[in-house]
Amino acid sequence: MSRYVFITGGVVSSLGKGLASAALGALLQARGFTVRLRKLDPYLNVDPGTMSPFEHGEVFVTDDGAETDLDLGHYERFTGVSARATDSVSSGRIYSNVLEKERRGDYLGKTIQVIPHVTNEIKDFLNIGDGEVDFQLCEIGGTVGDIEGLPFFEAIRQFAQERPRGQCIFMHLTLLPYLAASGELKTKPTQHSVKELRSIGIAPDVLVCRSEHPIPETERAKIALFCNVRPDAVIPAYDLKSIYEAPLAYHRVGLDQAVLDAFGISPAPKPNLARWEDVMDRLNHAEGEVRVAIVGKYTRLEDAYKSIAEALTHGGMANRVRVRAQWIDSEIFEAKDPGPYLEGFHAILVPGGFGERGTEGKIRAAQFARERKIPYLGICLGMQMAVIEAARNLAGLGDAGSEEFDAEAGAKRFTPVVYHLKEWVQGNHTVRRSAADAKGGTMRLGAYTAQLTPGSHVADIYGGTTIEERHRHRYEVDIRYRDKLEACGLRFSGMSPDGRLPEIVEVEGHPWFIGVQFHPELKSKPFAPHPLFADFVRAAVEVSRLV
Structure with a gap:
């Protein structure tokens, strides 16, 4: 039977519950325990898949195809x-499940209520995987x-009441505001937050208090x-220069010990923090710096590209350099020379996105690079824009475009080098979609498998010819234009196992030019940087040494 830690927040949002949960998970692992981290979000969207990046930030995709909160990326x-x-x-999702059961008659004609039907559905969710790990850490949004x-x-x-005593604890994260006029940290908001929590029957075992001052x-x-x-069990949580300081910082103030004490686990296994000490050594002792331009559509909210920012940091760690990423809105040079905006960077990254806005700027960025x-x-749309750029400027398809940007593709207003994907193989069955389907x-x-061309640049980077990466897209590069594009030097070096869907393209004769249909950033970790990002930063380092 797993032990459960429920992580709640109070006073204000965005205090870092997800980061605290992730750091606690890392510390429990360092003591030899197995962990699973989970997120329960109160919003009424079934999942964040249809939310604007400006509304919710990045959508994190799992191997089994779930669109989730970006905190799962931290986990x-x-x-x-x-x-x-x-x-x-x-x-x-909870209410949807309850209503589906009601329509099927699963409740045998009973009146459906929040208690017990909705709460039972939530508890059923919490019971999934019970016993698979030592600790389940469940964050409540x-x-x-x-x-x-x-x-x-x-x-x-x-x-918690239904489990055996000592199997569940509650960890509450609050804010201690500082009043400069009086030079005081105020504890009253925390007291009121705990009072609110206790009024609904929950008494915190551990309090994590965010503060800008000691x-x-x-x-x-x-x-x-x-x-x-x-x-x-009153744990201070101070601002950090890097989120990757969190495990060591929380250990120094006793978070993991307080949690183990609350469970009565004594003596507690000693932690092995060598992994995190190495991570911080690479961060704090960088031997150089590279500048990377991220040319995207959602640059007003950096959380929209959270995993990309972190994967670049990981790539820097792998090369012992600091990556200075600058976010550039692709709209600003849609109709002008991108040179003044992109000069001086050692590498350019074009991430994914949806819709036509800013795409001409992304195409110009690919051409410049x-x-x-x-x-x-x-990445994703960034690969598609690179293919359209090559089709226009190398293959003579001056009207190359994407069905995503023009609903009248059938009228032949442009050559649809990128088309709406309506059928693909998933496991042992075929998935079919149409433009009229619901969005969510x-x-x-x-995760889908891709086969890499032996001897290609990406095969060398991965060190093999079979990879598995996570996807999130509904448009695809049309394989019918492969011969024409490859004749111009754009190599299709990664394909789906059935040979129908392009997964990776690279420009022959270029020091480092790769487009991928998947999202490699989702699998990168500070102690295991994704090979594409590690090699991308390495190439940027080579450029920095030449200028």
Whole structure:
């Protein structure tokens, strides 16, 4: 039977529950325990797949094709444990499941209510995988007091009551604001947050207090007294220069020990933190710096490309250099020379996105990188824009475009080098989609295998010819134009096993120009950088030495 840690938040949002959960998972692993991290989100969307990146940030995709909250990316990056569809659930999914059961008659005519039917559905979710690992860390999205989160708080209260004593604890993350005028840290918001939590039957065992200033022992003792928590379970959480400091920082202030003490695990196994000490050594002792331009559509919110930013950092660690990423809105040079904006960078990365806005700027960025021999990595839409650029400027298809940007492709307004993918093989069956399908969950999602051409650049980078990467797209490069494009030097070096879907392209004779249809950033970790990002940064380092 697994032990459960429920992580809640109070006072304000965006305090770092996901990071605290991920760091705790890493620390428990360092002590020899197995962990699984999960996220329960109160919003009514079934999943974040249809949300705008400006609304929600990045959508993190799992191997089994779930579109999830970006916190699952933190969980994977800190623990190396691959997330699953059953590691993420929303109010929308819970209510949808309940209503489907009601329509089928599963409730035998009963009146459907939040208690017990909705809370039972949440508890059924929590029971998935029970016993598979030593600890399940379950983060509840939002803050205590949010009306949409009440069923989740009630469910975890019931769940803890129904388990054997000592199998569940609650960890609450709050904020200690600092009033500069009086020079004081104020504990009252934390007291009220805990009072709100206790009013619904949950008493925190561990309090994690975010603060921009040191928390005096007198204030920690005050918090412990008024919140009914042991003094050594009041854990300070200070701002860090890098999120990868979190495991070591939380260990220094005793988070993992407080959690083990709450479970009565004594003596606790000693932690082996060598992995995280090496990560911080690579971060703090960089031997150089490279500048990378990220030419994207959602640059006003960096969380929209969170995994890409972290994967670049990991690539820097692999090469012991610091990566200075600059976000550039692709719209600003849609109709002008990108040179003034891209000069001085050692590499260019064009990430994914949806819709036509900013795509001409991405095409110009790909052309600039190809012609100037600057390392280029195109991801998903970034690969498609590189193919369209080559079709227009190398293969003589001046009207090359994508069906995504013009609904009248059938009218032959352009050559659809990129088309709407309506059929593909998934496992042992064929998936079929149409443009009229609902948007949510209908893309090509999750891990798929690709076969690499022996001797190609990507085969050398991966060190093999069979790979498996995660996808999230509904448009695909048309294989019918392969011969024409390869004749011009754009090599299709990665294909789906059936040879129908292009997975990777690279420009022959270029120092480093690769486009991939999948999202390699989703599998990169600080202690295991993705090979594409590690080699992309290496190529940027080579350029930096030449300028």
